[in-house]
Amino acid sequence: MTSRAPTQLSLPVHLPDDETFRSYYPAGNQQLIDSLRQAAAGEGETVTYLWGSGKSGRTHLLHATCVYASELGRSTFYLPLGIHASMSPAILDGLEDLSLVCLDDIDEVCRHPIWEEALFNLYNRVREKGTCRLVVSARAPANQAGFLLPDLVSRLNWGIHYQLHPLSDDAKLAALQRRAKMRGLDLEEEVGRFLMTRLARDLRTLFEVLDRLDKASMVAQRRLTIPFVKETLHL
């Protein structure tokens, strides 16, 4: 009951089992995927920096890399830095002992000197150790992400750098229709575009919704029309 005791909670972070390399719509990022598979296997460059604006699939790829490394029996850690305010930078201590560390949205700690220094130190330990693969994601390239610490920026420039391009609406529609087809569902273009207009436009959400529509259409024995979709999703 002391007023200074920090409250420590344990949050289950779940890597969705369907966010794998198999479910990633590559759209020209095949070289990146090969490189992430290497990192998951402990091969190739020590550090990889992925960047891309908005919902370009960074989280999916980091999840996929962790899932693949786990399948190979390797120790992994995934951390989304969007919640850094709820965590101590000490969470980065000792991560270099793992086989694979994926840090999502590292630009969330830009201009937070204590976090920038903790990242800088992690990079140094990872390189020194040599056995850990570190994959980080951000919305912008290392030089433009807004970090203060020049030594950190120089570390972020180590290794491999990839830019992810967000899928165009047409590519998203194609991915959605391909996914529907794999499930034996007929998703007309008009219905697909309706979903993309009304829901969060990332493929994760659209795929989740497709799963739900798949079940609902089986139960109701109805086709995926706009009225049926509206009714099912309360739109």
Added chain:
Amino acid sequence: MTSRAPTQLSLPVHLPDDETFRSYYPAGNQQLIDSLRQAAAGEGETVTYLWGSGKSGRTHLLHATCVYASELGRSTFYLPLGIHASMSPAILDGLEDLSLVCLDDIDEVCRHPIWEEALFNLYNRVREKGTCRLVVSARAPANQAGFLLPDLVSRLNWGIHYQLHPLSDDAKLAALQRRAKMRGLDLEEEVGRFLMTRLARDLRTLFEVLDRLDKASMVAQRRLTIPFVKETLHL
């Protein structure tokens, strides 16, 4: 080694022990603080909706409410929904059995139908149970946050609603100088403004930096001048 087994990690979420009501610069939000203290004690309205743009201190207040409830020996749970992509909505199951649940940034799940439904169900269970206090935060009022599900919006409109106003730069400077003074440090206005220009402008970061400057100035036996600050923070 099955490829479908979801990888489950446990992330330590740390509620900073210095993000309490005592360290909150109230600036006109005293009524809100009283109301959050009531929620932490299991009194007052069942649900509270806080909203405010940008870095208006939502996370600090949710942390403070949890810390205070813990001090009262009550069971709490804090969840930042910014990482919903790494979690299953099932994480909300059974939370109504706790004394206090704080969900930060709930608008991060707008237009994600599965999460919206999970939130809707949690609201219903919390109200039915009657013993749990639920405090949520978002960047906009419930009607304008962008939620799809009309039934969820009607639940979000239950209970108490507060708008947080971000501190003005002058108020931040005053808070920073007050904090420095409490530590026996003399923070000149010019130096304070320099920090606010160069670092992330939320008080959490500025306070962290002040702690670091405090230690560095003690070790180096130097005053907080701009050159000293630049050197210490690698700016």
